[in-house]
Amino acid sequence: MDENERQSEDRGWDTAKTLAEALPYIQVYDRETVVIKYGGHAMGESAVARQFAADVVLLKLMGVNPVVVHGGGPQISAMLDKAGVKSSFVDGLRVTDRDTMAVAEMVLSGAVNKEIAHWITVAGKEADVRGIGLSGKDAGLLTVEKTKRTKRDPDSMIEHEVDLGFVGDPTRVDAKLLTRLLESDADWVPVIAPIGVAEDGQTYNVNADTVAGALAGELRAKRMLLLTDVPGVRGADGQIIRQMTVGEASRLIEDGVATGGMIPKLQTAMAAVRAGVEAVVILDGRRPHAMLVELFTEHGAGTLVKAA
Numbered sequence: 001m002d003e004n005e006r007q008s009e010d011r012g013w014d015t016a017k018t019l020a021e022a023l024p025y026i027q028v029y030d031r032e033t034v035v036i037k038y039g040g041h042a043m044g045e046s047a048v049a050r051q052f053a054a055d056v057v058l059l060k061l062m063g064v065n066p067v068v069v070h071g072g073g074p075q076i077s078a079m080l081d082k083a084g085v086k087s088s089f090v091d092g093l094r095v096t097d098r099d100t101m102a103v104a105e106m107v108l109s110g111a112v113n114k115e116i117a118h119w120i121t122v123a124g125k126e127a128d129v130r131g132i133g134l135s136g137k138d139a140g141l142l143t144v145e146k147t148k149r150t151k152r153d154p155d156s157m158i159e160h161e162v163d164l165g166f167v168g169d170p171t172r173v174d175a176k177l178l179t180r181l182l183e184s185d186a187d188w189v190p191v192i193a194p195i196g197v198a199e200d201g202q203t204y205n206v207n208a209d210t211v212a213g214a215l216a217g218e219l220r221a222k223r224m225l226l227l228t229d230v231p232g233v234r235g236a237d238g239q240i241i242r243q244m245t246v247g248e249a250s251r252l253i254e255d256g257v258a259t260g261g262m263i264p265k266l267q268t269a270m271a272a273v274r275a276g277v278e279a280v281v282i283l284d285g286r287r288p289h290a291m292l293v294e295l296f297t298e299h300g301a302g303t304l305v306k307a308a
C-alpha cells in the first residue's frame with residue numbers, strides 16, 4: 001500500500017468514527033423539526049448554495065424534518081442598485097416603499113426561493129428528496145400587520161414614529177400545509193420566502209429571521225438555526241459567546257453590543273425560545289457543514305440561545 005492509499009484508508013476510518021459518534025445526536029433529532037434560516041450573506045456563490053442544499057438533504061435522510069426559510073437582503077440590494085432605487089435600513093429592517101416591495105418580492109419569491117428549492121431537489125435526486133419553494137403568500141401561510149417602530153430623537157428626547165412602509169410583523173402562521181408536507185411519507189423539504197400578506201390583502205416584506213422565528217414557534221421546532229456570515233454573536237470584548245440566555249441576549253441589544261442585522265436575529269431567537277423552541281443557534285453559514293457540526297457533534301457551532 002503506498003502513502004496515498006494509506007491516507008485514504010485512514011480518512012475512511014476517521015469518517016466511520018465520526019458517524020458512530022453522531023448516533024446519540026441522530027436519535028435526539030429523529031423526526032424533530034429544525035427550522036433553518038439561510039441568510040442572504042451566507043449564500044455567496046452557487047457552490048456554497050449547492051453545499052448547503054446537500055447538507056439539508058443529508059439532514060432529511062438522517063431523519064430530521066428541515067424547514068428552510070431564506071433571506072436575500074444583499075440580492076435585493078443588488079437588484080435595487082441596478083434599478084437605481086436607493087435603500088435604507090432602520091434597526092436592520094429595510095424601509096420598503098411600493099417599488100422596493102415589487103423588487104423584494106421578485107427577488108425573494110422568484111429567483112432566490114426557486115434556486116434553493118431546485119438545488120435541494122438536485123442534491124436529493126437519487127433518494128427522491130425534493131425542495132418545494134413557497135412564500136408566506138402560499139396557502140395563507142403568513143399573515144402580517146404593518147410594523148410599528150418609534151425612535152427617540154437624541155436632541156429633544158421626544159419619541160416619534162418611523163414609517164418603514166410595507167414592512168410587516170407576523171401575526172398568524174397557518175402551518176397546515178407545512179405540517180402535511182412534513183408528515184407525508186414523501187421526502188419534501190419546504191423552502192419559504194419571507195413575504196407575508198395583511199388582512200387587507202396587501203403584500204409585505206418581512207425580515208427573514210422574524211419569519212423563521214414565527215414558523216419555528218408554530219411548528220414547535222426542536223432547534224432553529226440562523227445561518228449568517230459571522231461565526232457567532234460577539235460580546236463587548238469582541239469574543240464569540242458560546243451560549244447565552246434570553247436575558248443576556250436582550251442586554252446585548254440594550255447595551256448596543258449587537259447592532260444592525262444582529263438585532264432582529266437576537267429578537268427572533270428570544271421570541272422563538274419563549275414560544276417553546278428548545279434552543280436557537282446563530283452560526284456561520286459560509287462554513288461547509290456548519291449545520292452538521294452543530295446538530296451532530298459534541299462541540300456544536302456558533303452561539304446557542306436558550307431560556308435559562
Ligand SMILES: Nc1ncnc2c1ncn2[C@@H]1O[C@H](COP(=O)(O)OP(=O)(O)O)[C@@H](O)[C@H]1O
Nearest residue numbers: 039040041228229230233234257258259261262
Ligand atoms: N455583536 C455582534 N456579533 C456578531 N455580529 C454582529 C454583532 N452586531 C452586529 N453584527 C452584524 O450582524 C451581521 C449579521 O446580520 P445580517 O447582515 O442581517 O446577516 P444575514 O444576511 O445573514 O441575515 C454581521 O455580519 C455583523 O456585521
Ligand SMILES: CC(=O)N[C@@H](CCC(=O)OP(=O)(O)O)C(=O)O
Nearest residue numbers: 040071072073093094206207208
Ligand atoms: C423587512 C426586511 O428587512 N426584509 C428583508 C428580507 C430579506 C432578508 O431578511 O434577508 P437577509 O436574511 O439576507 O438579511 C430585506 O428586505 O432585506
